Amino acid sequence: MTEPIRVLIVEDHQVVADGLAALLNDQPDISVVGSAASVADSITRTQELKPDIVLVDFRLTDGTGADAGAGIRQVRPDTKLIFLTREDSDGARFAAIEAGASAFIHKSRAAAEVVEAIRTVASGGSLFTPRTIATLLNRRRAMDTQLESLTHREKEVLRLMAEGTSSREIAAKLSISYTTVRTHIRSLGSKLGVHSKLEAIVKARELALIE
Numbered sequence: 209m210t211e212p213i214r215v216l217i218v219e220d221h222q223v224v225a226d227g228l229a230a231l232l233n234d235q236p237d238i239s240v241v242g243s244a245a246s247v248a249d250s251i252t253r254t255q256e257l258k259p260d261i262v263l264v265d266f267r268l269t270d271g272t273g274a275d276a277g278a279g280i281r282q283v284r285p286d287t288k289l290i291f292l293t294r295e296d297s298d299g300a301r302f303a304a305i306e307a308g309a310s311a312f313i314h315k316s317r318a319a320a321e322v323v324e325a326i327r328t329v330a331s332g333g334s335l336f337t338p339r340t341i342a343t344l345l346n347r348r349r350a351m352d353t354q355l356e357s358l359t360h361r362e363k364e365v366l367r368l369m370a371e372g373t374s375s376r377e378i379a380a381k382l383s384i385s386y387t388t389v390r391t392h393i394r395s396l397g398s399k400l401g402v403h404s405k406l407e408a409i410v411k412a413r414e415l416a417l418i419e
Contacts, residue, residue: 262276273307358400
C-alpha cells in the first residue's frame with residue numbers, strides 16, 4: 209500500500225478550505241494534513257507537517273501565493289506547489305512560475321481537475337508546458353519594454369486614469385496644466401494603444417500599476 213499524497217491547503221476563506229479538504233480526503237490516495245490562512249502560517253505549517261504538495265491561493269491576507277511559495281521552497285525545497293486561484297493574469301501566472309509552481313488552476317475549474325493535478329504533480333509532472341512558459345516570458349519582456357518606455361509622470365497619469373479620475377482632476381492632483389495632461393494621454397495612446405478608461409484599466413493592471 210503506497211503512502212497517500214500529503215496535501216497542505218493554504219486558503220484564507222474557511223468555507224473554501226473546508227470544501228477542498230472534504231473533496232480531497234474523499235480520495236483514497238490523498239490526505240489533507242492541515243490548512244493555513246496566511247503566508248506566514250503556510251511556511252510554519254509546511255515545516256511542521258512536511259506536505260508533499262501545497263495547494264495555495266494566489267491572494268492571501270498578508271501577501272501573495274508567490275510570497276508563500278518562495279518561503280515554502282526555502283524551508284522545504286522538495287514540496288511541490290499548485291496554485292488555485294481566481295487570478296487569471298499573465299502577471300499571476302508568471303509569479304507562480306517564478307515561485308516554482310508545478311500547476312496553476314483557476315477556481316472556476318471542476319473539482320476533478322484539482323484532484324488530477326495533485327496526482328500529476330505528485331508523480332513528478334508539471335501542468336506548465338515549455339510553450340506556456342516561453343509565451344509568458346515573451347509577454348513579460350514586452351510588458352517590461354512598455355513599462356520602461358513610460359516616464360514617471362506618464363505612469364502616474366495612467367494609474368489615475370485607470371482609477372477613473374478625470375483629466376481635469378488629474379491636472380489638479382498632479383499640479384500640472386490640463387493641456388499637459390492631454391499631452392501625456394496622447395503619449396500613452398501612441399506608446400500603449402490606450403485611448404479610453406477601460407483600456408487604461410486593462411493596461412495598468414497588466415503593467416502592475418494598479419491591483
